[in-house]
Amino acid sequence: MNIAIVGIGLIGGSVAIRLRETKFADKIIGVDKNEVNQKKAIQLGLVDEIMNLDEAISQAKVIILTTPVDAILELAPYILNKVKDQVVIDMGSTKINILHKIDDHPNRGRYVAAHPMAGTEYSGPEAALPNLFKDKNMVYVDAFNSDEDAFELADSITDVLEMKSIFMNAEEHDMHTAYVSHISHLTSFALALTVLEKEKSQGRIFELAGSGFESTVRLAKSSPDMWTPIFKQNRENVLEVLKEHIKQLQNLHDKLEKEDYEGLYKLIKKSNKIKRIIK
Amino acid sequence: MNIAIVGIGLIGGSVAIRLRETKFADKIIGVDKNEVNQKKAIQLGLVDEIMNLDEAISQAKVIILTTPVDAILELAPYILNKVKDQVVIDMGSTKINILHKIDDHPNRGRYVAAHPMAGTEYSGPEAALPNLFKDKNMVYVDAFNSDEDAFELADSITDVLEMKSIFMNAEEHDMHTAYVSHISHLTSFALALTVLEKEKSQGRIFELAGSGFESTVRLAKSSPDMWTPIFKQNRENVLEVLKEHIKQLQNLHDKLEKEDYEGLYKLIKKSNKIKRIIK
Incomplete structure (x- = not known):
């Protein structure tokens, strides 16, 4: 399975490390508007290839969003416009505004809003850590709005990250x-x-x-x-x-x-x- | 050399562990108004004997104060009234009021005001740790007011604790x-x-x-x-x-x-x- 990671920093990079270690992904595609981060992500072996967003959407089964939340707000509807059976996993730290924006989108079911409760005070690809997520909580937000198969695929990535799942609505x-x-x-x-x-x-x-x-x-x-x-x-x-x-x-x-x-x-x-x- | 520790909690207990490990003290005397702490200090092997304050002053060469700072404020003049060639080391976290109180005391030279910049959020004898002080700073406050030999003896305990010495006045x-x-x-x-x-x-x-x-x-x-x-x-x-x-x-x-x-x-x-x- 090809997996695209949009935003290769602390969170995206740490996800990539686990996807590779466990061979869950056949190919890890990196998307990042910052060229320095693109180069570092390749050099550090976090991703196999750098692509622009449209290429990545067309080649990946799963698209994981790990950019700052203002970028996710723009990316979410843009990406949903282009997906068919793919799964989009949003790992940002805030949810109400983003979910409100895609509430009526015909592809809303392909979107899984999740928030890994893990992090450090460092940022960028070089901050990525192999065990950042281990035993921490993955919070699924308004999971009832995701298609069953989309949720199951996202949850198998949560397993790969060795996280526990908990559920909440966006307001909570x-x-x-x-x-x-x-x-x-x-x-x-x-x-x-x-x-x-x-x-x-x-x-x-x-x-x-x-x-x-x-x-x-x-x-x-x-x-x-x-x-x-x-x-x-x-x-x-x-x-x-x-x-x-x-x-x-x-x-x-x-x-x-x-x-x-x-x-x-x-x-x-x-x-x-x-x-x-x-x- | 007999050393008395007045207040056997996180700080006093951790000092005691090092004094024993390095054999710097021949006997460690514990003073604590709390009977539960007295028993724990003996059970944990932090001190050799529990005494009341007057006994401890008469038997110890060094008296280390590691009680809460309001108690030090009362203890400092009381103990200075009774010492001759002993050394009193105050390890409390505030200094202006205490030093002001003993400013004119005839035995002021026997008093060394020091503050070990180390601690944890835990308290009591069971919170004591062998390496609490290692590589941390011992701040000497108004060290110029201590007798040379009193300061040297206090500083040899700072060495035992493997701390670095720094100097400040009480206001700083x-x-x-x-x-x-x-x-x-x-x-x-x-x-x-x-x-x-x-x-x-x-x-x-x-x-x-x-x-x-x-x-x-x-x-x-x-x-x-x-x-x-x-x-x-x-x-x-x-x-x-x-x-x-x-x-x-x-x-x-x-x-x-x-x-x-x-x-x-x-x-x-x-x-x-x-x-x-x-x-």
Whole structure:
């Protein structure tokens, strides 16, 4: 089976590695508008051949979309216009707008909306990893709108990636990812900006940075090309969680300002309940 | 040499493990007001004997303070009243208030203020680790106020812990730790509270939590007994950095609300400069 990967970066490249390791694909076709990434993808052996999108659509049985989400928004209807029995798998991080756009498309059944809950703060073909997806969740979004055979083929790729399948509708998905993924990136970006600003007047500030700081700030290395479109596509949910998060920070601030240490203690104790979730 | 450790938790216990491994201490004396911790410290072999504070002061050449910082504030003058040629090493996370309190003490020279920049989100004797400190920084604060021999003895323990030494004054130390350690804990506490709140109405929200979320929220498992006193002792610096951090988050929020995606992109790109610091 020929499989095309549109957007050969961290996610697309990591999918390609597994498709090759398991011999699931006979040929892996790479599509990327960035010529540097095209060359790297060939050099790193991630894909067998680089093609333009139309060639790739005509030759592939499966077309996997792993570009930034604003590009998926344009690619999805364009590709659906050209497919017959192929399967299009969208691995982007937001779903409502994209699925709304192809809702009435006659080929909607060939489209499988999936979101692999895996990643790192690095991007580009050289960031691809063989075990990025292992034991992580693949979220299928509005799976009931995909044709049975299209879903089954997508799910066999989920098996190849050694992922667990879970199911949600688009509204749940976009709201939940705002709370457990998108906000984490925003807090990291803001934390990096806070400390970089202070460094200007206090050169030695990073000498004291330990593993706690690194842990909370590492996502600030993430690509703006990937993340600006995610925030744009998931704007309402992200604004809601940002407001709530600022409120929680302001509450901690106010307790400290008023020297209400009992109140501060209680809030920290309450936040400790996250132990239940994160082992 | 007999060494007393006052407060046998993550830090005190980890120091004890190295003092024993390297045979630097002939006897390790544990002091802890918590009886459960006393028993655990003996069972885990962290200390040889449990004593009350006065006994420990009379028998030990070195007294290491690893309690929460509010307790150090009381312990420091009490212990200095009783020491002769012993050395007191304070390993707490804040310094201005404590050093101010013992500034004029006749035995001030026996006190070495140090802060090992190492830790985890876990607490108690069972959280102690053999290599917690390896290759991390030991920050000496106002080291010029310690007697030469007291400093040298403390520094030989820093060698035993395989740490690098750096030097700062108390004002620098408390401000820098607010920016690269204390704020990271506050963002994690706030993030945990934000998501736990949402979970009440959206039970499945944590199904989508991945490594990015875990990384930014893991510090929310940290003990309120340790952290409330740190925020109290470093209140002014922590309020400053909290204000700045909320401002940065509000700025990201406003760019998104106004749909200024170019502005949002630029902020994320700017935050990426953290790559220079965190490899």
